Amino acid sequence: xxxxxxxxxxxxxxxxxxxxxxxxxxxxxxxxxxxxxxxxxxxxxxxxxxxxxxxxxxxxxxxxxxxxxxxxxxxxxxxxxxxxxxxxxxxxxxxxxxxxxxxxxxxxxxxxxxxxxxxxxxxxxxxxxxxxxxxxxxxxxxxxxxxxxxx
Numbered sequence: 001x002x003x004x005x006x007x008x009x010x011x012x013x014x015x016x017x018x019x020x021x022x023x024x025x026x027x028x029x030x031x032x033x034x035x036x037x038x039x040x041x042x043x044x045x046x047x048x049x050x051x052x053x054x055x056x057x058x059x060x061x062x063x064x065x066x067x068x069x070x071x072x073x074x075x076x077x078x079x080x081x082x083x084x085x086x087x088x089x090x091x092x093x094x095x096x097x098x099x100x101x102x103x104x105x106x107x108x109x110x111x112x113x114x115x116x117x118x119x120x121x122x123x124x125x126x127x128x129x130x131x132x133x134x135x136x137x138x139x140x141x142x143x144x145x146x147x148x149x150x151x
Contacts, residue, residue: 020102024069024095031099033062034071034088038096042085044077071095 021031029052036051037043043051049059063086066072071092077083088096111119 020099029062030066034092034096037086037088041087045084
């Protein structure tokens with residue numbers, strides 16, 4: 001199953017998405033930071049590093065490049081001068097919207113090639129996958145003692 005999910009990532013719609021990003025000399029990591037900031041405006045640099053499981057210097061390097069491209073702005077935290085907050089510029093927001101539209105159009109083309117029955121089965125499977133993931137994160141967040149008590 002993991003192989004199937006991974007192969008989905010290499011399909012045509014993803015290739016189109018990253019072709020556009022490549023045209024802009026945008027790395028995969030840079031694009032992921034843009035998507036993260038679109039979902040979480042005003043994030044701290046440390047929050048972004050934590051979200052991707054990388055070091056603060058690694059995120060700083062990525063943000064430096066995005067700032068040079070005019071896609072991200074780094075601002076001072078109002079209460080803590082040691083902390084930077086990150087936001088997308090107007091150009092950054094427009095790029096994220098463009099990349100999202102490319103991804104959605106690609107997905108629509110893929111779904112159009114599937115029968116209605118196959119699309120329904122995919123939805124049922126994805127709902128089950130999301131439910132299992134949400135259940136796993138709730139269980140992982142509980143203490144070992146709480147997990148044993150509910151078993």
